[in-house]
Amino acid sequence: MTTIDDRRATDLPHQLLIGGEWRDGSAGTFTDRNPATGEALVEVAAASAQDVDAAVRAARAQLEGDWAAMPGTERGRILNRTADLIERDADLLCRLEALDVGKPVGQPALLDIPNAAATFRHFAGWADKITGSSIPTAGYFGRPTHSYTVREPVGVIGAITPWNTPLMIGGWKIAPALATGNTMVVKPAEDAPLSTMHLAALLEEAGLPPGVLNVVPGLGPDAGAALTAHPDVDKISFTGSPEVGRAIQIAAAETFKRVTLELGGKSPQIILADADVEAAVQGTAMGLFFNQGEVCAAGTRVLVHRSLYDQVVDGLAGAAKAQVLGDPFDGATTMGALINAKHRDRVLGYIEAGRADGASVVAGGGQPDLPGYFVEPTVFAGVDNDMTIAREEIFGPVGSVIPFDDPDEAIRIANASRYGLAATIWTRDVSHAHVLAGKVRAGAVWVNGWAAINPALPWGGMKTSGIGRELGWSGILANTEEKAVTVIL
Ligand code: NAD
Secondary structure (H helix, E strand, O other): OOOOOOOOOOOOOOOEEEOOEEEOOOOOEEEEEOOOOOOEEEEEEOOOHHHHHHHHHHHHHHOOOHHHHOOHHHHHHHHHHHHHHHHHOHHHHHHHHHHHHOOOOHHHHHOHHHHHHHHHHHHHHHOOOOOOOEEOOOOEOOEOEEEEEEEEEOOEEEEEOOOOOHHHHHHHHHHHHHHOOOEEEEEOOOOOOHHHHHHHHHHHHOOOOOOOEEEOOOOHHHHHHHHHHOOOOOEEEEEOOHHHHHHHHHHHHOOOOEEEEEOOOOOEEEEOOOOOHHHHHHHHHHHHHHHHHOOOOOOOEEEEEHHHHHHHHHHHHHHHHHOOEOOOOOOOOOEOOOOOHHHHHHHHHHHHHHHHOOOEEEEOOOOOOOOOOOOOOEEEEOOOOOOHHHHOOOOOOEEEEEEEOOHHHHHHHHHOOOEEOEEEEEOOOHHHHHHHHHHOOOOEEEEOOOOOOOOOOOEOOEEOOEEOOEOHHHHHHHOEEEEEEEEEO
């Protein structure tokens, strides 16, 4: 088994995978860096529009090849084997995510890797259960009819993924698409493509026929845009920023592609007066600082009942100060580096905007003296929901604590956002939690915990947070076309 003990990634796949062949890209290479040091890890092959076209042709050929003929039970077996292989290579994959994303090595062991394996197992179970229905119809010019529906693959699916949890989100797109018999061209994020390429190698090892899944690493405006514009791609499944999501939807309209967009968030965490404050502070801090705050569902607007405000501000400031920043491979590290220098500077710019708008920094607010792209975990108090730091997605370890006086006001503030991905409610009153859950405009609501995600549950956002859902039965619907058949008897 390959290892990365020497913290170099050159022995792992870093080329294009097209039609079962690993090969160089015709757009040269791009440099993949270690965010914790700023040093180059590996030169990754870059796909051009021509390479993307070759990948799409390989994927399309398999829609009429061995793959199309393969029964769902066998597709399920391949997905289950892939889950086994993810578990076999869990240590390697954790290290790869730490190296490429800059996150502490223990975190992918808790989330990314088990979630990816669970996602492949979940969809392995669906693969032979994609059914239609029989629908009574009133006949056709006096003759009886027999009508039924079937669900068919959408076709060639282009998946464009982000860098924050690349293996996990790659799995969210790949497992349901393959379970339902589609073929794929995957464009991983240029900042952290390595785990996706290793996942592709595991799918090959699990017996996926060549050409069913192709990988085209490359730059967004080149490889990503070429995939989006390609006339033979039937659907784009995208996770990333609203700006790129909008461009993808506009481009996809030209060729009537189906589009699923999973975009960002500015998720509220509402702490009601009757909450278990200790648990709420701990969970809220996790929602701010886990994965360096580079989480689409990060709970960055902490809405606190005024009676608990000072206590929660102090608790979160303490949690921020307790974070240990440093080498992602050091077991003591609890928070890693941001993905690149540009993103670090963007996050620091938001911290300055918070100060300029009159919010007070109660923890962090700067850059530690470390190599790489670190930003201190930062908590702002005295925040108004109209400030830039409360309106815009920062995608870094920066939280805003906002007071409210009654639950209706909390819901009004929670919903006063262009985003609607997730929300958390902290309360001891379960009935009240259900009532409030019904009032929050978000694709996922968690009560007394942050980010209780599961592959059986639909995932996606309202408003600017996205269009469509992936995972669970919704993932099956999103990856199939429904056909109605009527036989005139
Ligand atoms: P990004 O939009 O810059 O990039 C995402 C992907 O799009 C990358 O693979 C990139 O190469 C590609 N891309 C860039 N320009 C493109 C173009 N013109 N055409 C086609 N593809 C293009 O986002 P990012 O910086 O990778 O990720 C951060 C964003 O992603 C945040 O806004 C975050 O909230 C969001 N995100 C959302 C979820 C979710 O599930 N909702 C999960 C993770 C991240």
